[in-house]
Amino acid sequence: MTKTEPVVLEVRAAHKRYGDRAALNGAAFALHQGEWLALLGPNGAGKTTLVRTIAGRLKLDQGEILLHGNALQAGDQKQRAKLGIVPQELALYSNLTAVENLEVFGRFHGVSGATLRDKIRWALDWIALSDRAHDHVKGFSGGMKRRLNIAAAVLHQPSVILLDEPTVGVDPQSRERIWQMLNELRADGASLMLTTHQLDEAQTICDRIVIIDGGQTIAAGTLDELIEQTIGSRRGVFCKVKNAEGTVAEEEHTVDDLADALPGILADLKGGDKQLLDLRIQTPSLQAVFLHLTGKDLRE
Numbered sequence: 001m002t003k004t005e006p007v008v009l010e011v012r013a014a015h016k017r018y019g020d021r022a023a024l025n026g027a028a029f030a031l032h033q034g035e036w037l038a039l040l041g042p043n044g045a046g047k048t049t050l051v052r053t054i055a056g057r058l059k060l061d062q063g064e065i066l067l068h069g070n071a072l073q074a075g076d077q078k079q080r081a082k083l084g085i086v087p088q089e090l091a092l093y094s095n096l097t098a099v100e101n102l103e104v105f106g107r108f109h110g111v112s113g114a115t116l117r118d119k120i121r122w123a124l125d126w127i128a129l130s131d132r133a134h135d136h137v138k139g140f141s142g143g144m145k146r147r148l149n150i151a152a153a154v155l156h157q158p159s160v161i162l163l164d165e166p167t168v169g170v171d172p173q174s175r176e177r178i179w180q181m182l183n184e185l186r187a188d189g190a191s192l193m194l195t196t197h198q199l200d201e202a203q204t205i206c207d208r209i210v211i212i213d214g215g216q217t218i219a220a221g222t223l224d225e226l227i228e229q230t231i232g233s234r235r236g237v238f239c240k241v242k243n244a245e246g247t248v249a250e251e252e253h254t255v256d257d258l259a260d261a262l263p264g265i266l267a268d269l270k271g272g273d274k275q276l277l278d279l280r281i282q283t284p285s286l287q288a289v290f291l292h293l294t295g296k297d298l299r300e
């Protein structure tokens, strides 16, 4: 789960145009064995285009995609069987039941017979839908469909899994269940890359983060590395104070070096007529890093 593990999926200098619009303009990243990588970017950054080119649904104009060190060619289904791709839009047959959907997707990925039956049983349990196995998908909630969609993509036990916004539009309970499900795949050794607009989730769940903007990779690293590269040692210090008249206020200080600045802030307070009620130091978030790099907030 570290950068010392072998690279399982690598995209090099990816270029893709739609007419005269460049969707990918040199984007690159490497996913390591057992790693969870979050691909972040503002709307239109090229995330979905990147996932689609890896899935073989779009062809790159220039650049390379390497899976376990081998160049991934368009139409190479044998190689692509090592990939499990969960698209952003639901890809399910609504007039079929959960089991029938899993049968269709399992067979598509080359799973059949007793193995398929076993995998379907496992999948229904994994997505907590065993009791709805023979119900038509059209009657499922958004969260149930999303879980089934994920199961359909990983039934063939791919070693590398790509998920395009796996939790978009689902309720908090289903979202929690989806993260639990993905954690089980991680425990089994799968490597995962996901696109998300949930910065808090990317920050807590993923090992590393790749930020793309305008079709280019503009930063990559752990949260600590990204903070170091952008915000550095700058911190916000918030002092809740009560002044001589008894009113309470919060004073904000932006400091370049905590150790240097903090004693001065405290000394000023002690020397003045204000009483310090509370002190809070803002830990830099991925949100702050993202804003620093792209100038944009991340929205669904």
Ligand SMILES: Nc1ncnc2c1ncn2[C@@H]1O[C@H](COP(=O)(O)OP(=O)(O)OP(=O)(O)O)[C@@H](O)[C@H]1O
Binding pocket: 018, 021, 022, 023, 041, 042, 043, 044, 045, 046, 047, 048, 049, 050
């Ligand atoms: N089929 C298409 N035809 C023309 N332009 C497209 C097409 N699909 C995407 N684009 C353009 O390519 C760029 C990248 O789009 P893409 O969907 O890859 O971005 P994204 O990062 O996934 O965005 P979002 O966060 O909104 O899902 C955008 O400018 C988009 O308008």
